[in-house]
Amino acid sequence: MPGKNIFQRMADITEELTSVAKNLSVGDGRSSYKAVGEADVLKAVKPLEFKHGVYSYPASRKIVSERILESEKESYGKIVKSTRFQMRIDTVYRFVNVDKPDDFIEVTSYGDGVDSQDKAPGKAMTYADKYALLKAYKIITGEDPDQDPSKPQEIEYATTAQKKTFIALCESMGKDYHEILEKIGVKGKMSVSQHAQALAILQKEQEDAK
Secondary structure: OOOOOHHHHHHHHHHHOOEOOOOEEEOOHHHOEEEOOHHHHHHHHHHHHHHHOEEEEEEEEEEEEEEEEEEEEEEOOEEEEEEEEEEEEEEEEEEEEOOOOOOEEEEEEEEEEEEOOOOHHHHHHHHHHHHHHHHHOOOEOOOOOOOOOOOOOOOOEOOHHHHHHHHHHHHHHOOOHHHHHHHOOOOOOOEHHHHHHHHHHHHHHHHHHO
16 A cells, blocks of 8 residues: 555545445425435545545535525515525645545545535535535445436515615606516516616616716
């Protein structure tokens, strides 16, 4: 082993480490599913990295994007508002030959985290680290996004404050906001993306009027 480079050591680990079981339960009820947890990946990887003289760690991280997601829904006749935080992190994960620390390779991985409190960064980092290990060692998990049907996206609706701002802007410009909503295909609640479309139309009309 001392004479092997980092590629050979990782190839030996890949040969021994074939699959990781899905022991993590995500969600509740009909929407629940089994996934591979970070703990399961580390439990499988750490003994083999020690055996073959490899040490892996996140060498650097940077925030790619972060935003606040606001939504509201009706529950028992009342409008309930919710706020969630979303963060995407770019992680460079490094795999080092412990007998020759300047012999290493790096893998870039991305992770998204969404949470209603302060856990979005932690979720994003965990996701990025887990998939760096899964892809670097070609670990079989049974998860294949190309084979699974896409889940319907949750629609984010414009908040009451956003609607009021839009209507006020229409009135200040002498525009009928109903016509603009019809133009962009709003038939019920206005989504966040439709709200952005409506504002873009008004902005263009303001620029054309100059």
